[in-house]
Every structure is written in structure tokens, then in C-alpha cells.
Amino acid sequence: MENMEKNLLETIADIRGFMPGSAFNLRKNGEGVERHSTEHVKISAKTDKPGIDIRIDANTVGESIHIPVILTESGIKDVVYNDFYIGENCDVEIIAGCGIHNDGCDTSQHDGIHTFHIGKNAKIVYSEKHVGEGNGSGERILNPTTVIHMEEGSYAKMDMSQIKGVDSTMRKTEANLGPKAKLVINEKLMTHGKQKAYSDVTVNLNGEDSVVQIVSRSVGKDTSVQVFHPIAVGNNKSRAHIQCDSIIMDEAKISSIPEIAANHVDAQIVHEAAIGKINNDQLIKLQTFGLSDEEAEKVIVEGFLK
Template identity: 55%
Template structure:
């Protein structure tokens, strides 16, 4: 089954709050596509807060795709909150993209992973100008042989700021891997804050973070192929955000 839940805001000064609860039965295989776009034509702030809860039954599989976009003169604010509970043997993959036009966002994802269950979360965020983005991953690995892989890739341009908070707690035999890769450009700033807690002898938790500018040798290599510096930067960023 496939479910699409688009949200479109086209007025200035509009503040929207939406609740979505998904109950996925045993052995079900579901794709959920959640998209939100804000076009703010005026001077007042417009915002969308979405609270999405997913409850997966045993051996259920879910692909969750989330895309955010903004444009217009006024500020565009998006604050998604995602709560996930995975029963034994279930699997969820969450793919979130925010590439353009969102002035402020706090992206809060919290999950409890049961026995033999797996959660994979991948996000890609680009900010520019004075934009701000904060990501919070908070995953409890409660079940035996539970797993999670948390991936954040970001490009920070202009005077924008991004913050990545990753918290993994292993309460049973489990494996968790968190990685944050950020490219800094102009006067952009990025912060990565890991917290890994192992409450079980057989809990294996790993966090990796790489933050920095585009390597000069990468630019040089592409420029020797005939690209300008800006074209080379665009090519590198495009590949990084795929």
C-alpha cells in the first residue's frame, strides 16, 4: 500500500498544526510520502508543525519519504516531529530532504526499536542566508538484536547555522551507527553533538562526524576537466547530497 499526505501553505501569517497517526499491521508493506511546501507571499511568518506517529506491528515494513520546500518573501518555518515504535522483526526506512527555502526548522525524531527490528533514518539538508536548522535523533534500542543507522548530510551556506544532535541508547544486545557529514561554505556554521549510552554489555554504538569545507584537490581535479570553480562546487554538492 502507498499513502500520500501533502501539505501546501500559500498564505502569509498562517500557522498550521497537523497530527498524523499511522498504524501498520503485522507483515504489512507500506510506503508513506509526506510533503510540505510553504509559499509565503507577505511579510508575516508562516509555519507548519507536523506531528507524525508510526506504530509498526511485527514484521511490518515501512518506507517513509518526507520532503520540505519553501519560497516567498515572508519567513517559512517547518517543525516536523516524528515518533516511531517498532515491534519485533519490523523495519522502517525514513528518507527526509530539505533543500531550499526553509528559514527555520527543528526536526525531532524519536524511536523505540524492538527485538530484531531495524530503523534507518537518512536526511539531507541545505541552508543558506540566515537560515537555521536543528536535527534531533533520539533512539532507544530496547529489543535484543535491534539495530539503527542514522545518517545526516548537510550543506551550510551563507550565514546559516545547522545543529545535529544524535542520541542512541542501547538497552539490550544491539547495534547503532550515527554519522554526520557537513560541508561548510561562506560563513556557515555547523555543530554535531553525539550522545551514546550503552546499558548492556553487548550493545555496540558508533558515532562519526566530519565537518569542513570542500577539499581544494577536489575542486582542482574537476577544474582541470574544464569546469569553472562554481561549476565544480555545484557538481561536488550535487554528488554529496544524492
């Protein structure tokens, strides 16, 4: 593996290659190039369309599954379907992520459609980092779709971030929660240049005592455009808390269109959103420590997205 590829893997998945003993699937330029299963985590290629099935046995605890995707050739359009079947009582970590290194003039695009079937009382922590890099004029496009079905008493924490360098993204997330299911979504997004980012999140609280918490933080720089559209629908006794905070800089435009719907008398739904520029007092304080305008902004933005 080239050094550039190892660096990309490190950025998106905190690894520099396959980790012995753990389940792993690396997809590169539209093809599976390395795959390892373990006793309780079986990864197999789909036969009807591009992508993999990840089947995790019931009661599997403590395993980490890495399924990174990298695109290093210019002009590739990759569509992949990954289905996760997580057995009852599991407690596992899944690390996805996609890095595009585009040095060419053609568009490189990855559309990952992830579907999670989370069994009764299972617990997952999922992280997904998206990044674009390279010196080519070709666009870097990432359109992730995430569908989450949660059975009774299951728990999912989804950390989804787009770090930088992604020219256009259309993020779609849909979750259906059973009784006592709890979903936590942390979304982090930074756009710069002429980038565009759209994020639609729909959470259906179908089961009694289901809970969702969505925290979305974003920074829009230069002339970039961001549109957030989170929807929480309380169809049963349930709780939802959505919080969207955005820092607007330069000539950026940011919209937030949350939708909360209570279809049940015991649905309790709260939403908060704020868009504003960097706090001036914070800037001045950092500047008195000797930081330049740019350095101070960098510290604040990184702290905000941490």
C-alpha cells in the same frame, strides 16, 4: 489546482495531483482539501484535533500512500497531528513532505507531528521532503516531530530531507525499537542565507537484536547555522551506527553533538562525525573540465546530498 501548487507537489512528493487508485491526503493552508482511502488503507480526519489517522490493514503489500502538505498563503501557522497505524506484515511506502510558497511578508509555519505504530514484521519506507520558496520577506518555518514505535521484527527506512528555502527548522525524531526491529534514517539538510536548522534524533534500542543506522549529511552555506544532536541508547543487545558528515561553506557554523550510551554489555555503538570544507582537489578537477567556481561547488554539493 494552480501550476505553482502542482510544481510544489512535484518537488515534495513527486506527483502533480491525486494518483487514482492510491491512498491520498492533501492538506493546503491548514485544511484537508482532498482525501481518498483504498480497501486496505483508511484515511480519516481526527475529531479532537487537526490531522488524520492512517490505518493500514495487516498484510497490505505494495501500496503507496501520499500525504503532502502545502502552504501557499502568507501568515499561516498550521499544526497537524498525523498518526499511522501499520498492521502486521505490511510492506508499504509513505510519501509525506511539506512545501511552503510564501510571497507575502508574514511568517508561514507548518508543525507536523507524525506518530508511527509499526506492527510486527511490518516494513515501511517513508520519505519526507521539505522546501520553502516564494519571493516574500515572510519567514518559512517547518518544525517536524516524528515519533516511531517499532514492534518485533519491523523495519523502517526514513528518508528525511530539507532541500532549500526553509528559514528555520527544529526537527525532533524519537524512535523506540522492539526486538529485532531495524531502523534506517537518512537525513539530508541544506541551509543557506541566515537559516537555522536544529535536528535532535533519539533512538532507544529497547529490544534484543534491534539495530539502527543513522546517516546524516548536511551542507551549510552563507551565514547559516546547523546543530545536530543524535542520540543512540543501547538498553539491550543491540547495534547502532551513527554517521554525520557536513560540508561547511562561507561563514556558516555547524555543530554536531552525538551521544552514544551503552546500558547493556551487548550494546555495540559506533559514531563517526566529520565537518570540513569542500575538497580542493575535487574543485580543481571540475574546474579543469571548464566549470566555473560556482558550478563546480554546485556539482559537489549535489553529489554529496544525493
